Every structure is written in C-alpha cells, then in structure tokens.
Amino acid sequence: MARNSDGTKREAILDAAVVEIARHGYYQTTVAMIARRAGVADGTIYLYFSNKEEILFSLFESAMGRFILEGRSQVDQVATATEKLGRIVELHLTLVGKDRDLAIISQVELRHSLHFMDQISRNQVGEYLAIISQVVVQGVEEGTFRKDLDPVFAAKAIFGVLDEMATDWVLSRKNKRLESQAKSVVDFLLGGLSI
Amino acid sequence: MARNSDGTKREAILDAAVVEIARHGYYQTTVAMIARRAGVADGTIYLYFSNKEEILFSLFESAMGRFILEGRSQVDQVATATEKLGRIVELHLTLVGKDRDLAIISQVELRHSLHFMDQISRNQVGEYLAIISQVVVQGVEEGTFRKDLDPVFAAKAIFGVLDEMATDWVLSRKNKRLESQAKSVVDFLLGGLSI
Amino acid sequence: MARNSDGTKREAILDAAVVEIARHGYYQTTVAMIARRAGVADGTIYLYFSNKEEILFSLFESAMGRFILEGRSQVDQVATATEKLGRIVELHLTLVGKDRDLAIISQVELRHSLHFMDQISRNQVGEYLAIISQVVVQGVEEGTFRKDLDPVFAAKAIFGVLDEMATDWVLSRKNKRLESQAKSVVDFLLGGLSI
Amino acid sequence: MARNSDGTKREAILDAAVVEIARHGYYQTTVAMIARRAGVADGTIYLYFSNKEEILFSLFESAMGRFILEGRSQVDQVATATEKLGRIVELHLTLVGKDRDLAIISQVELRHSLHFMDQISRNQVGEYLAIISQVVVQGVEEGTFRKDLDPVFAAKAIFGVLDEMATDWVLSRKNKRLESQAKSVVDFLLGGLSI
DNA sequence: CATGAATGAGAATTCATTCAT
DNA sequence: CATGAATGAATTCTCATTCAT
Known part of the structure; x- marks a missing residue:
C-alpha cells in the first residue's frame, strides 16, 4: 500500500x-x-x-487551522452579529471540549515559552481574533452592539473569556461538558455584569 | 539577625x-x-x-500573594461592587504592567505544564477568584449586578478578560501602559456587548 | 554492453x-x-x-593507480636516472596540481586514520616507492648517484619532499602552479643543501 | 589536595x-x-x-609547542648551520620516536581533515618551519649551504623528509628506533643524491 | 538494477544536583 | 552557611545501511 x-x-x-x-x-x-x-x-x-519543536508548531497549526476554518464557516451560516457570536462561542467550546488531550496542548503546553508564543501568536491567533472582531464590527453597524466598542479590544475580551473557560475545564477534571457553558458565556458577553 | x-x-x-x-x-x-x-x-x-521547580513555585506564590493581599486591601477600600470591580481591574493591570519580566513569568512561564498548573491553580488562583466572586455576589445583593449571574462563573470570565489583556500586553511589545486599558475593561465587563 | x-x-x-x-x-x-x-x-x-569506506579505498586506488602507471611510463621514456627522477617529480606535482579536489583527498583525507593508512600504505604506496627506489639504484649503478645511498631510504626521502610540496600547495590556497616547483625540487634532491 | x-x-x-x-x-x-x-x-x-575537537587541538598545540621550544633550544646550543640542522633532525626524530601514541596522533590523526589542518597549519607549523628556514639562511650566509637555495622552500623540503620518516616509522611497526635514521637523513639533506 | 523510506544504534553534549572542602 | 568541581543520567539528532517495491 x-x-x-x-x-x-x-x-x-x-x-x-x-x-x-x-x-x-x-x-x-x-x-x-x-x-x-x-x-x-x-x-x-x-x-x-526537522526537530522536536516543529512537532509542537505543527500541532498548533493544525489546531488553529480548524478554529479558523470552522469559525469562518459558522459565522457565514447565520446573519446577525448576535447569532454569529453564539456560533463562535459554541464552536470554540465544542472544539476544545471534544478532545481533552488536544485541549491540554492548546491551553497549556502551547504557552510554555515566550519564544514559542512569539512564533505563533501574531499569525494564526491574530487571524482568529480578526474573525471575532469582524463580528463585533457588524454588531455595531447593525446597531445591536454598543457604538463605543473598540472591536479589536472586544475581540480580545471575548477570546479571554472563552480561553479562561477552556483552561478551567482542562484543569478541573470535571466530566461536565464544556459546551454546556455556551449559553452562560454568550449571556455574559452580551449583557455584562450590570442590570 | x-x-x-x-x-x-x-x-x-x-x-x-x-x-x-x-x-x-x-x-x-x-x-x-x-x-x-x-x-x-x-x-x-x-x-x-530544594530544586529548580521550587524556584518557580516560589515565584508564583509571591506573585499571587501580592495579587491576593493587595486585592483584598483594594476591595476593602471602597463600598460598592462596581467600585470594587474597578479596583480589582486596576490593580490587576497595574501589577502585571509594573514589571515586564514578572509579567512574562506570570503570563507565560508559569503555565508551562499541566503538572505545574495543577499544583498551583486550585490553591492561590482559587483564592484570587474567590475575591472576585465575592464582589459579584455583593453586586447581585446590591441589585447592581444581574441576578441570574453565577458568581463563580462570572469571576472566571472577569479573570479571563484581565488575563487576556495581560498576555496580549506581554506579547505585543508596545510601550503603551497596560493600566490605560482599565476603563475599557470595566466598561466591557459591566455593560457587555449589547446596547 | x-x-x-x-x-x-x-x-x-x-x-x-x-x-x-x-x-x-x-x-x-x-x-x-x-x-x-x-x-x-x-x-x-x-x-x-559495500560500504562508505570502500568508496575512499577506491578513490585511493584509482589515484595511486595513475601515479604508478604513469610513473612507470614516464620512467621508461628516458634513459638516465637523473632524467627519470625529473620525470617522476614533474609527474607527481602535475598529477597532484591538476585537480585540487583530488589533491585534497590524497594529501589530507586519505590519511584520516591509522586503520585506513594501514590498509593501503603497504600496497600501492609501496609500489610507487619501488619505482622511485629503482631509479635510485640505477643512478648508483650509473655512477651519478652516491654509492652510500640506501635506495629504499632515498626513495622515502624523495617521496617526503614531493608529498610536503603537495600538502603545502593544498593548504596554501595560492594559485601558483604546483608544477612550477619541479625544477627546485629536482635541484634540491640532486644537490642537497651543501655546496 | x-x-x-x-x-x-x-x-x-x-x-x-x-x-x-x-x-x-x-x-x-x-x-x-x-x-x-x-x-x-x-x-x-x-x-x-568545550568540545571533542578542542581536545585534538590541545593535543596538537602541546605537541607542536615542544617541537618549537626544544627546537629553538637545540639550535641555540651549536654554532654552525650544519650542526644546527643535525640537532633539528635528531630532535624531530627523537620526539616523534619517543612516544608511538603521540606520533600516531601527530602523523596521522591530526591530518584528518582540511578544516582541521587549516586551523593549525598556518600557526604552529609555520613557526617550526621558520626555525628551520633560519638555519638555512645562516648556512647560506656562512657559505656552507648553496647560495641559490630559497630558505622557505628548503625548510619545507627538510620538513618533508623528516615527516615522511616519521610517518613511515609509525606505519611500519618495526622496533628499530627512529632516531637511528638521523645520520642518514642529515647526509641526504646535506649532500643530495648526486655525487 | 534502482529506489528512497525506514531503521535504530550510537554519540556529543547538557545540566540539575551533590558533597568534600 | 557557601562553594563550585564533579557527576552521569538523559536526550536530541544523525546517518550508514537495508529491503520491499
């Protein structure tokens, strides 16, 4: 064969x-x-x-590749910014939650050194953040999101919440499905803390 | 002596x-x-x-110790949950932003392995998260924060946003002061994305 | 074929x-x-x-083969020992000087280990030395060379001079042609240092 | 201790x-x-x-150091160029002949690659050759050596003969002492082949 | 004959840790 | 308490050689 x-x-x-x-x-x-x-x-x-580190790079690339590819696809399947946000949140948590081993890699191991983060951060993560920030831009244009939002800042904040949920899930070995948090996350992101 | x-x-x-x-x-x-x-x-x-790893543990402990100690102190200095949140955000960003080397340690190096995160995560980070979640509880009781919030969840989300800002600042070598983001962060956390 | x-x-x-x-x-x-x-x-x-080392052996054999074959041929083309010596010197320097890569092999790489030198030294180099020593014998018989010379010793000495010139040429990357030394070498070999 | x-x-x-x-x-x-x-x-x-190669370099340096140091000393102990030549020849053969292992290193292993020869050749060997060529210069000035000799060339030729004797001794495992060749070598160098 | 992917033994080098001084 | 020379286990990576196709 x-x-x-x-x-x-x-x-x-x-x-x-x-x-x-x-x-x-x-x-x-x-x-x-x-x-x-x-x-x-x-x-x-x-x-x-070519060396051990390249294995880690490849792991990261294929993982992020999926986030970006499927992220774009999900975003295109619905119309409003709110729906798009929902899809992203769900996708993110689902992808991370699907495979604990891969989640450990992405939430912990890939961050093991500044040198490494440098290599990857500004490329693929940036692309992923761009997808999110475009959703924010759309939301502002639609009039559903606040006008005074900096889309890049907002995208990072959204990513921060998702990333923390993912890390928390990895570290707490609960069997609770990560995706089950999606609704809470979207609620929080949309409404914030205040009444 | x-x-x-x-x-x-x-x-x-x-x-x-x-x-x-x-x-x-x-x-x-x-x-x-x-x-x-x-x-x-x-x-x-x-x-x-006793060994190399213990140096890292000690580094983490003294760093987190400061967050917890000063966090408690800041929180005690103001009355409302909204003010307390503001103090926490400001403190967090200020502490991280004060010393880039220490920030690199806390945002990148301390996360270098699951084994390590395991050891520390559930102790000191948990204490820090507890401070935040108490603020959320107070906010709900005051009636300023949404009733349907799970305080533990909210604390993690808040921490996620702060952590992402910190990491982003470390990775982007801009000279812009990290503390300058405090207002945006508080705004976002309080109001969320929606109008 | x-x-x-x-x-x-x-x-x-x-x-x-x-x-x-x-x-x-x-x-x-x-x-x-x-x-x-x-x-x-x-x-x-x-x-x-059959293995990597055999490549080196073959390289050596084909190189030495040329020295021996052409050495014999040159020696046969002239009558007196002095002329024969001149031919050998010229041939040696010309062959080495013709191809720097091959010269590097013969002057440096082929000597890379006792084990290797052992294998080859006593066969082909010996044959080459034999040609030279026969010339010395003839010179003594002719009455042009000193009677008290040990032909085997003299052959080695002659080879030593030629070899040193070749090595020196390889290591000094001058463009000066190696053959240009032939006359000086013959002069030195015939007349020695003394007046 | x-x-x-x-x-x-x-x-x-x-x-x-x-x-x-x-x-x-x-x-x-x-x-x-x-x-x-x-x-x-x-x-x-x-x-x-700092690495394996440096061991070889050090070996070479200490070996050549002895040749140079003792070479100078021997040369200074006698007056005429002929005597000086005799001392050099004897020293060279004695030093090589004293320790077969060291001789193997200097005659075979140190020549194992162009890269290596490059590093060392032009420094210490050059110094040794300089000592020899000064003897030749003196001989010419004294009127005992031929006027038409290029001292640098002659030094190389002398070194070539000595080196070949040394290599030959290393490769042929005869017990015959290498120093015993000194007289023949000097004779050859002084008188050459011709009558 | 020719290929080239796969093998796996082997080697240089690093470095956390120890311990005699 | 402090030192720093010494240790030796451990690891990455290389490359001659094989063999199924």
Missing part, C-alpha cells in the same frame, strides 16, 4: 505527540516516547519534522 | 530567576544562570530551594 | 565522492550527499560499494 | 585522549572512552574542553 507516504505516518506522529505531550508536558515528552506510540523508529520522526 | 541575610540571599535568587526565566524561558534557564546573576554559587541555590 | 552503464554510474559516484569529501572531509560527508551529487539514490551506492 | 584543579585532571584527559585516539582514530574514539580512561565522568571533559 502506497498510502504510507501520503501523510499517514506524519499524522500518526502528530497523534502520538498530542497524547504524550498532553500527558507529560512538552519538555517531559521525549522524541522516543512519541516515536514509540506512533509505532515508528526514532529517526523516522526526523523524516517528517 | 541571621534571618536578614537569609532573606536577602533568597530574594536575590528569586529576583535573578525572574530576569533569567523571563528572558530565556524556564527550561532554557539553567540553575547556573540564576546563580551567576544572583551572585551566588550554584550549590547555594539548594540551600534555599 | 551492460558494463558501460555500470562503469559510468560507478564513476559518477566516485567523482561525486571526490568533490564532496574534498569539500567537507570524509566524516562530514554523508552517503546521501554523495548520492545526491552523483544523481543516484542512496541505496544505489551500495550496489557498487 | 588542591592539586586537582591545577591542571592535573586536564592532563589526565589529554593523556587518555592520546592513547585512545592513537588506538582507534579520532572519529572512532568517543568522549566516553576518553573519560573512562582518564578516570573522570563524561561531563567532566566539558569542564576542561
């Missing part, structure tokens, strides 16, 4: 990396551990990734 | 650790680097900390 | 090896580098050579 | 390196092998040398 060289092996490595890194942390995970779980030789890792 | 010299040296080590870890990241910072900057021998570190 | 394609590919590999090894040194040259330059797959190398 | 930090350990490492490298070749010698023979931990090597 020639399917091997298609990327199957690359994905096996990434899948193994998610599990091992989520379980032991990036620095406590050795390349050998990833290789063993992926069922390949240590050296094989280096046919697909 | 012999304690004086003890405290001094211990603090020199912690100060050195903040700088080195902020600059290079926890794993790229060697004990020797910290020792050199602190002006002590490598071995001396182990007279004050 | 199938041998044609065999020889061609084998030679392509050897040619590639000369360039890569001269440029990076034997140990810094990977089989993959040689394969890439030769335009063949890594595995193909092993159809022509 | 504080003698340890004096350089005793450093020397133990160098001594061990000579034996191991002579026996197995530079690339076949692992740092662990050197450490074991030196009776230190692997990591200790790196307290004295």
